[in-house]
Amino acid sequence: MMVGNLGKENGIRPSPLRESVLAGRRVMAGRAEGTEGSESDLGQSIAASGPFAHQAHTAFWAGDFTALDELLSTAPALVGPGPWPDEIAAQVVFQRSLGAVLASLRGNREDAERGFFDALALSGGQPVDEARVIAYSLRAAFASDGEPERALDDVGRARQLSSAVGNSELAAVASIGEGWALSELGQLEEAASVLQDATENLPDSLGRSVAQLRLAEVELMMGNRASARSSVDTARETFLKAEARYWGARAVLLTGAIDRDRGGRWLKLARELALPDPAYERLFLPEGMLSIELSAKSAVRRDGVPVVFLTRHAEAAVRLLAMSGPEGISIQRIADVFWPGIPEERQRARLRTLLWQARNSLGADAWRVQRQGNIVVLDTSGVDVFGSITAASLAKEFSARRSSSR
Structure with missing residues (x-):
């Protein structure tokens, strides 16, 4: 039942998971026909609960969260209401914990807290x-963003308890939570060191890759873009090879935040990986609450704080793109707004610089600025866009600035 070891690289495919769900329902139907409560049924429950835990964890790594929901809802009917023998109780703890992690990924904090409370109460x-x-390790690693002190407490509990049962490897994944908690406390060097150790010492490749993804995020915070790119490249390739869709999409989006000039390419790949589920939808939300007031200066804000742009042109370009909606705006129209009357070759050079400045200023949301041939689009999913502006009014504003500077 060790975390990660259930996520075998060559066994992560959604179709067999669906078959597992149907098989579980057939078992449940058989139970309903009259064998419930017998000794042989108890033995069957013990036997059945283990594979369901395995299949649920496989669904988790596959990112097939619909299948995971179905598996987690099927398993309780197999084991009954309790009390349970230790073998079943252990599976119940694991399944509740996995359900709590999924609730956390979906942003359902109350459900996540309740799930972990129920799991740890056994x-x-x-x-x-x-x-x-x-359970402690999973909560620390996957469900404690914004609560670094509790994450570190969970890490300590996991290690103490694993030592008591004589299996310290059980708590290995807690180091992911430890590293991220340290980063949230501002201890970036210590966080990077812990996560680097995890990338080398966790017992399975997918767990190591989650640590590597977190390491890349910390390295990016430290301003070490080259190291961050190297770390995320390794994690991304592992996730994609294993068909771990959710973690692959996360890694692809982080790559886009680092490789800002090709953010659109990475965004397209992330959307291809995404499945219809709130956990995936949250990946495309802005980092912090991003808002754009089209008709105002200092128009772009994150959590109410103005985003500082490298140039006025870059901020105006983001407003122009937001105004243009999902259809985007042609590169020629952008050039006409900001640099009318100059040679096309110089316009194109300035456009490349402008897009770079806009992406650089948006930081982790750089991937939102996408060039698709001769069209530039701003992905505003999850962004509060309000007010109004026209390309003509922006052109007039910058024409006035050019005149006043002469």
């Missing part, structure tokens, strides 16, 4: 204690 012998180590 007690029993060594199998249950081992499952509780995993």
Whole structure:
């Protein structure tokens, strides 16, 4: 039941997961026909709950969260209401914890808190204690953003309990939570060191790749873009090879934030990986609450704080793109707004510089500025865009500035 070891590289495909769900429903139908409560049924429950935990974890790594929902809703019917023998109780702890992680990825914090509370409330012998180590580790690694102190407390609990049961490897994934918690506390060097160790010492490739993804985020915070790109490249290739769609999409979007000049290409790949689920939808939300007031100066704000642009042209370009909507605006029209009357070759050179400045100023949201042939688009999913402006009014504004500077 170890975290990560269930996510085998060559076993992550959605179709077999669906078959597993249907098989589970057939077992449930058989139980409803009259065998419930017998000793043989208890044995079947113990046997059935283990594979369901395996399949649920495989669905998690595959990013097939619809299948994971179905598996997690099927499993309780297999094991009944409890109390359970340790073998089943341990699986219940694991399944509740996995459901709580999924709730956290979807942004359902209350459901996540309740799920982990229910998981950690169970007690029993060594199998249950081992499952509780995993629950603490999962909460620290995947469900504690914004709560670094609790994450570090969970890491400590996981390590203490894993030591008590004589299996310290069970708490290995907690190091991901430790590294990210340290970064949230501003201890970036320490965070990078912990995550680097995790990329080398976690027992499975997908767990190591999650650590590598977090390491890339920390390296980007430290301003080390080259190291961040190297780390995310390695993580991304592992996720994509394993068909781990959700983590692959996260890695692709981070690549786009680093490789700003090709952000549109990476965004397209991320959207191809995304499945219809709130967890995927949240990946495309802005970092912080991003808003654009089209008719105002200092128009672009993140969590109410103005985004500082390298030039006035760059901010105006973001306003122009936001006004243009999903259809975007042609590069010629942008050139006519900002640099009318100059040779086309110089316009195109200035446009490249302008897009670079806009992306650089948007930081983690750089991928939103996309060039698609002769059209430039700003992806405004999750962005609050309000007010109004026209290309003609912007052109007039910059024409007045050019006149006043002469």
